[in-house]
Amino acid sequence: MIPLLLHFCLPFGVVMEGNLDFSRIRQRRPYDYYRSGDYLISGVIPTRTAMFPNHDFQYNPAEDLQPLMKRNYQHILAILFAISEINKNSELLPNITLGYNLYENYFSKRVVYEAAIDMLSSGHSMVPNFKCGQEEKLLAVIQGGDFETYFQMATILEIYKVPQLTYGFVNHILHEKTQFPFSFWMSPKEISQYMGIVKLLLHFKWMWISIAVPKTDGGNQFLRTMETLFSESGICIAFSHRIPLVFVDGFTLLDNEILNLFENLLEEKINVVIYFGDSDSMILLPVMLSILEKHYPPGKVWVSTALWGFTLSTFFSYWDIKYFHGALSFIIQTDRRSKSQELFLDEDKDTFEHVWSDMFDCYDSDHRFSRKTWKRCREKENLGVLSKAWLEKSMSAESYNIYNAVYVVAHAFHAMMMPLSSKNMKKEKILDLTAMTQSWQVHSFLRNVHFNSTTMDEVYFDNDGELVADYDLVNLITFPNESARRVKVGKLQRETSSNVKMIIDEEAIVWPNSFDQVTPRSVCNPSCQPGERKMVPEGQPICCYVCIPCLEGTISVNPDADQCQECSEDQYSNKNRDQCISKIIDFLSFGEVLGIVLVFFSLFLCVATVLILVIFLRHRNTPIVKANNRNLTYILLVSILLACLSSFLFIGQPEKVTCLLRQTTFSVIFSIAISSVLAKTITVILVFMATQPGHRMQKWMGQNLANAIVFFGSIIQFGICIVWMGTSPPYPELVMNSHVRQIILQCNEGSAIMFYSALGFMGILTTTSFIVAFLARKLPGGFNEAKFITFSMLIVCSVWISFVPTYLSTKGKYMVAVQIFSILASNTGLLGFIFLPKCYIIVLKPHLNTKEQLMAKRNKFG
Template structure:
C-alpha cells in the first residue's frame, strides 16, 4: 500500500539497527503509484492520510525484521475511509432522482502525512490528468468539484494553501485546523461539529461523574496548544483540577531516539503513578498508536512500571488505530474507556458492500492488494516478501476490530455525508437553474458549465436527508450541524471490541440537558469491579464536614474539618457549613437539621407536677395558719401582733403561693400579663405587711419610754398607710409596664439546641427588674428594721423571726438573679417558681409556726399576764 517511505539511519549507543531499505536509497521519495481513479462528469478529489511512519520503534531491543518494515507503514483501518467514498459515489450514481444523466467520479491521493505530498496532490488535482501542469487543464471533465481531506488537521492546512486560491470547496472529516488566514477557512466545510461543543461535552461528562482530579495528555501541535490555552482554563473555572498535563512524545523523525524513548517512559511513569483515575486524551486519529506504544515501553525496556487501568476520555478525532506489528498486542487497555464520536448511523448496505470486496473482483482498486496482505498477513504471487499465500477468498468479517471494522465508523460516515452533500448541492443548483430557465425562457443550461465556488452558498443554505434517514446540514461557519455520541469501549479476550453508545451531546440544548448519559449501561475498567470510578485528590468530605484548602496544593486537594457548633453540611465536599433555621437544630452527625420540639413548663412533666404539689402544700399550710388565727382571733398573741395586719399577710402569702401556678402550663396572653404583675403586687403587699408589723413593734416599745413622742405614731392606721403606699407604688410600676411593653407569649428558639421554649417574654426587661428591685428594697428595709428590733423583750416579739425570714427572703431573690440569667428554657421558669415558693415559705415558716405552737399547743402562754410579765 505504501508508495513513499523516508528512512533515517540512526546510530544508537550500545545498539545499532540496520534497516533494509529494499530498492530505495536513504530518503529517496517514490512516486504516488497507488491511486484509485474513477472517471465521471463531476470529480471529487480525496486526499487521505493513509500511511503513518513510527520510526521510534527502532529503539526496541531487537531490530525489526524486513517483514516488519512493510507493517510499519500501513494502517489498515483507514481502508474503510476509501470504501466509504467508493460506496457513496456508487450509491448516488445508481440513484436517478438526484443527478439523472450525471455521473460522479473521484480521485484518491495518498498524502503520506507529508506537506510536500499534500501540496503535490493539490496541484495535481488542478492539472490535466497525466500531466503535472498546474492551472492548465485540457480535460475539463476531470476538474474537481470538491475536495475531501482528512483525517489529520495538518492535512487540511496544507490543502488550503493552494485549493483556497481557486475557491474550491473543501470538506474536512477530521478536526478543523488552526488557520492563519480566515480567507482560507472560508472555503472549508467541516464534517465535524463546532469543537467548542465537544469540549463543553467533556466538561459536563467530568462534572456528571464528579471527576474533578484528572490527568491530561495532548499531541504537541497547534490544536493541542489551543486546547491547553483555551479549554483547560474553562475546566479549572468549573472546579476541575489537573494532576498532570503532559504531551505525547514527538512524532517527528529524529536521530535522537534515546531521548524520545526516555520521554515515553517518563510519560508512562507519570500516568501510571498518578492517583487520578481519569485521563483526558486530546489527539488525532493516529494518537492511539502512540498511546499503545507508550504503554508498552516499560515491557520493551524492562522498566518495572506497573500498568493500572485508567478511564481514558478520548476526543472524537481519535480512533482505535494500530500498525500491523501491534496486531498481537493486548487491547484491554481501552476497556471501559469513554470516547466522543460524531453522531452517526449505520448506512444500509455498507457492511454487505465490504463483505463483497475481493482482490480478484476489484481490479480497479489500487489499494486492495496491499491492504489484503497487511490485514490477513499473507502475500500474493509475485510478491517480493516470503509468506503464506493469499487466496483472495479471505473474509473481512473475520478480522479483529483493531485491524478492520465492518461497521461504518464516524469518520467513514463523515466521508459518506461529504459525497452526498456535493451531490445534493449539485442537484439544488440544477433545480434552481431549471426553474429560472422556465421563468425567463432561456436556452438550455448545462450543469457542467457552472464553477465549483458556486457550491458554497448552496452547501451552507440547504439540508437533506441521507439514506440512513439523518438530516445533514451546515451552519454559516461551515460546521456540520450535529451532536456527539458518547461511546463506551468494551473489549473481549479474542482481541475484538464493541462500541456501545451510552450517551449523547446535543449542542443546541440548554446547559442542563446538554448531556444525557445512561450510567447503568457503562462498562468500567476491570480494576473498578464495575463500580463507578472516583477521581479525586483525596477522599470526599462527608456530610457534617467542610473542606479547607491544603497549602501548596491545587484547590481540589483539601482537608476535612467538622462543622462548627450549631452548623451542618448535608452534602459531600461542601466548602461551608450552614446554620440551621431557627426552628431546627443539627443532629449529632451535623449532617441534618431536625425540627425542634415546642416545650414549656407543663403539669404533665415531673418538674411541673412537683412544683404544683409544693404550691398546694404550702397553700394548704397557709390556709391552716390563717384558720387558726381567725379561730383564736381574740387571744392576746393574735391581738398583740396586729390581727388585721396578720390576716393581710397570711392572705397575701396564700396568693403568693397560688400565683406560682400562673407560671405552670401553656403560656397564654392573659397568663403572661398576670404572671409578673400579680407576683409583683402580691409580694409587695406581703413584704409591706412585714415592714409595717416590724415598724409597729419598734414604735410600740419606743412609746413606752417616759416622755416619748412616739405614742402619736402608734396607731392601727400606720400599718394601713405603709401597706397601701407600697401597694400603690408597685401597682404604678406594673401599670407603666403593661402600658409601655407588656409581657407576651413567645418562642425562644435559641436557648436550647433541640427545643423551642414557649414562655412569657417580659416585654420590658427594665420594668421587670424595676418591679423586682422594688421588692428587694422593701425586703431590705424590713430586714434592717427587724434587725434593729431584735433585742426587744422576747414575748410576743416577732422581730427576731422577721429578721430571719427577711434574711431568707433576700438570699433567695439575690440568688434568683444569676440563676435566672444562667438557666435556659423552662428551667428559667422553674427558677422563678422556686424563688416564689422559697421566699413565701421562708416568711410563713419563720414567722408563724412559733405563734401557732403557742396558740395550739401552749395556750397557757397565750395570756395577757404573760404579755405584761414580759414588759415588766
C-alpha cells in the same frame, strides 16, 4: 506545429473549440483514484503511512515511496459508494454525472500542496489558473487530517473560493469562521466531547488523572483547553505528557522518550489516562503498545477523544491492543449501516487492487508490496468471508462523515440547479445553462443544506458551518483471539453551546481486568466521609486534601464535601456530624422532677397558710390575734397565699397570658404582703409611743394609718406594672442558640428597666420594713412582733439579694426555678418567723393567750 501546441494550456476561462479530445492524460501517482464526470468532487484522503527518504534524482522519486502501513481504505470506499448512489438516483442531480478525483497524502503535510495544486489544474501540466479543453468543474474538496493539513488546504482553496468539507476532527478553537468562510466541518465541535470527558470524570469521581497529548499544535491546544475545564470542575492533572513526534529511520520512536513519559503509570493512585489522538499521533500507538507492554502491566482506564475511536480499528490486524482493554472513547452518534459489500459487487477489482488485496490478503501479478503469506487474488473474491472487524472498518464513524459530506455537496448543488433546470431538460441544455457556474456559488447553498441521510440521520450545519450531531460513548473490549469490539455504553447530547448531557450505562461497561469489574478509583487521597470536609493544605493541588471534622452545629452528608452545612436554628448536629436533629423545646413543665418539687413545695406552703389563716380566724378574739391589728394579719396571710399560688404561673409552657400575668401578679401581691408587714411594724412602734401620756403619736393611732401604708405600697407597684404593660409587656420567646440541643421557650420580660423597677420597689419596701423592725426589736415582748419581723425581713432581703446574680447567671427553666424558689423562700420566711410562734401559743400554749399574760410581760419590761 499542432502536436506542439497541444502541450500548451490556455488561460483559465478560455475554451478551445474543435474536434480535439483534451482528456485528462496527466500521469497519476500510486494510490490516487480518478473517474471523470460532468462535475468533480475532489478529496485528499490519507489511507496509508509512508516513509519519504531523501532522493538522489537518479530515478523517479515516486518509485522510492515505501508504504509502511495501510489503513483508512474505508474512507475512499465511502466517497466511491456515495457518488455511485447519487449517479444512480434519478431524483438527485438528474442528467448530471458526478466524478471523483482522490489524492493520497500519506499523512504527510508536504504532499498536501502537490495535491491542492493538481486538483486546481487541468490537462497535462500542473498549472493552476489555466484551462486546456473541456474541463470538468470542481464542486468541492473533501479533506481529512490534522490542523496543519487543514490549514494548508484551506489557505489555497480559499483563494479560489472552493468549498472545503473536513471530515476529521480539526481543532475548532484554533481558527475563526471569518478566516476561512468556505470551510465546513462534518464533525461536531470538539468542545462538546471535551465537556463530555469532564462529565465522564465527574460521574465516576475520577479527580486525579494523567493526560497525554502529541507535541503538536492540536495536542497543545487540547491540553490548554482541558486544563481550564478541569480547573473549573475541581479535577487535577497529576502528570501531563507531551509526546514528541521523534522518528529514527523514518518511523521508530525512541524508547526512552516513552519510558520517561510513562513512568508515572506505576503510580497506584492514577488509574485514568486521558489521551488525545489526531491523525499524526495515532502513528505512535503501535510503538507505545510495544514499549508499554514490555515495562508496564495493563490496568489503566484510557479515555480518548473521538478520533481515536475512528482510527483504533486500523490496528486490529497489526498489533495486539489488549493494553487498551476497557478504554472509553466517543464516536459520532449515528444509525449507520455498512453498505460496502454492495459497492464491491459493482466496482472493478482491477481499479482498487490495493483495497482488494488489503481485504483478502491476496495480490495480483504486478503487486510489488506483498506479504510472503499472501496468495494470488482470484477473478472475483467471495465477500461473504470478510471478517466482522474488517466490515466494521468499512463504515466507521469517520467514513460515515465522508459519506455524508458527498451527499451534502450533492444536495447543495441540486438546490442550486433546481431553478435552472427540470427533469425533462436535456443534459446538453443543463450543461449550457450551468457553463458559467463556479464552485464558490455552491457555498451559500451548503450553508443552508438540510436533509435526511439514507440512514435517516438528520444532516445540517449550525451558524458556524459545523455539523450538528451528538456522540456515543463506547467501551473497547478485547478478546484472547486478538479481536476487539466497541460497545455503546452511553451517549453525549449537546443541549446548548455551553452545556452537554451525559447518559452512562455503568452496568454495560467492561473495566480492565485488574479492577475485577469494580469501578476504578482515581483520586489523590481517600474520600472524606460524611461528617467531614475537605481542606487543601497550602501549596498542594486542590485534589490532594485532608479531611477535618465538621464543627458543632454543622454537618456534611455527602462524601468529599467542600464545606459543612450549618444546621437550621431549630436543629443541632449529631455526634457523627452527618445529620441534623431537631432540638427539644425546653421549659419548666409540671411533669419533670424540678417542676414536681416546686409544685409540691408551693402546695405545702399554700396549705400551711390556709391552716394558719383558719387558726387565726377561729381564735380571732384572743389577745394574741387581736394584738398588732388582726386585719393586717388577715391581709398578710391572704397575700402570702396568693403569692404562693402565683408561682404556678411560672410553671408550664409559657403563653402570652401567663407571660403577661406572672411578673405583674407576683409583684403586686408581694408588695401588698411587704406593705402589710411594714404597717404592722409601724403599728407596733406607734402603740408603744401612744401609751405615754400626751404623746403626739396618739393622733396617728387607728386603722387608717395601716390601711394607708398598704394602699400606697400596693398602688405604687400597681402603677409600675400598668406602665410596664403599656410600654413593653412580656411575651413568649424561643431562644435558639443558648443551648446546643435545646430551644428554650421562655417569657421575655419586655422592658428590663420596668422589670427591675418592680423588683427594686419590692426591695425598697423590704428594706424599709427590715430597718423599722430592727429599730423596734427591743420593745416589750407581749405586744412586740418587731423582733420576729426583723428575722423574717432579714430572710426576705437575703433571698432577693442573692436572687439577682443567680437569676442573671442562669437560663431557661433554671432561671424560672430560681424565681419560684425565691418566692417560696421569702413566703416561708414570713410564715415561719411571724406566724409560727403565735400558732404555737394559740394551739399548744393557750394559757399564755390571755390579756393578763400579755400585760404581765409588758409590766415586766415597762
